[in-house]
Amino acid sequence: MSDPADLDRQHLWHPFTPNDLWLDPAYEPAVITAGEGATLIDTQGRRYLDGNSSIWTNLHGHRRPEIHDALKAQLDRIAHASFLGLTNDTAPFLAAELSRLASRTLAEAPLTRCFLSDDGSTAMEAALKIAWQFFQQNGQPQRTTFISLGSAYHGDTVGAMSVGHSPLFHHTYREMLFRTQEVMPPACYRCPFNRARPEKTDARQVRQCAWECVDQAAAAFEAAGPRTAAWVLEPRVQGAAGFFMHPHGYLEKTSALARGQGALVILDEVMTGFGRTGPDFAFQHEAVQPDLIALAKGLTGGTLPLAATLATEVLFQGFSGGRSRTFYHGHSYTGNPLGCASARASLTLLETVHHEAHRRRQAAVLAELARPFWDHPHVGDIRQEGTILAIELVEDFASGRPYDPALRLGAAVCERARAHGLLTRPVGDVLVLMPPYCSTDEELGRMTHALRRALDEVVPDAA
Ligand SMILES: *Cc1c(COP(=O)(O)O)cnc(C)c1O
DSSP: OOOHHHHHHHHOOOTTOOHHHHTOTTOOOOOEEEEEBTEEEETTOOEEEETTHHHHTOSSOBTOHHHHHHHHHHHTTOSOOOOSSOOOSSHHHHHHHHHHHHTTTOSSSOOOEEEEESSHHHHHHHHHHHHHHHHHTTTOTTOOEEEEETTOOOOSSHHHHHTOOOHHHHGGGGGGSOOOEEEOOOOGGGOTTOOOOOOSSOGGGGOOOOOHHHHHHHHHHHHHGGGEEEEEEOSSEETTTTOEEOOTTHHHHHHHHHHHTTOEEEEEOTTTTTTTTSSSSGGGGSOOOOSEEEEOGGGGSSSSOOEEEEEOHHHHHTTOSSGGGOOOOOOTTTTOHHHHHHHHHHHHHHHTTTOHHHHHHHHHHHHHHHGGGGGSTTEEEEEEETTEEEEEEOSBTTTTBOOOGGGOHHHHHHHHHHHTTEEOOOBTTEEEEOOOTTOOHHHHHHHHHHHHHHHHHHSOTTO
């Protein structure tokens, strides 16, 4: 029988993967063949803890019986039928449940409507087009400017890339993207306005500033004025940007300013959604009224690709009143019953075994396990929101000077961690742990232990 790794090298094209790295004969990818709870198993029988929940998608562990039973029951009825002019008996229940969960804190305008698609990029793409078209056909066609955060990552479709500002991912495509307005990300550890000296604590706790980050956003809203269509951001944590964690209150302050200008607020909860920061959605920490939110990654608990864009009733009704006002947008697999069935089972788990109190307790355990990392001289910042833990490596603690990116130190640490039974991926030199909610305290301990061993081996204290 052919070796899957050999066939892979001949025929596959992997996401975000440099050819020279993948085709390097010295690089031996793990060939994952099974999973069980927080553990992934490869063809050699080696077991790894899934330290980043299979790139932020898995919530309840692999082969979770409740989700698999729901999937099998759905499969015994039907896998898929079109959502054009038809509905099914699964997607409407999911939409109602998502709407209820996401609207808990929204007295003003609940998110009553759910547009289904396939992944985070398409959820964002739909949100941007809904915002655009809403203004085009409701008397404010001049509102065409989207304002979003520096380094932001919202996906890889052209619209999602346009509101993204990641130099690495987006610079090649600049000329094919539409123009958007970029605002300084409120990342306290690297903020030019933060006058505090580095301390061995989350930089947000000791920041010395006058909320200049909010002033920067205010200036952008002011400049774009009545041309602003929407303020677009990940609430509280910018994941792929580098796990920037925002000072609490930024979301509420900036969203109020955007609304003051008559703009919409589009929140990308693709990574933060479904309890990652504690409550079901990160925006629920603050008094904010989103008009649109994008959900994907954890929606099905990490089993199938499915995404949702939730919208207010006002937006939906803005598409009523004649055929020409239709949202002509969609996907062949819209409303896929298998995805919707697994999402429903995942939401039930989020309200039962993996409820908010469980997630908060797990976050506290993780915080305790992370604390000793401060004694490593090349750890510059440790920041955490819920079960998202980020550890930033620096060449010099006192100045926060980063390492030369060409050293790929973060990647080297994570590659070494594999040998210690942990799979995770960094963003640059930011090490990330985002364990599945099923992880036991003992498993969390093994994750941080493996990461620390790898760090000590790759970046010795004296380095
Ligand atoms: C992953 C991610 C996306 C893109 O989602 P895909 O499912 O990979 O298309 C968008 N926004 C955020 C915040 C993400 O983390």
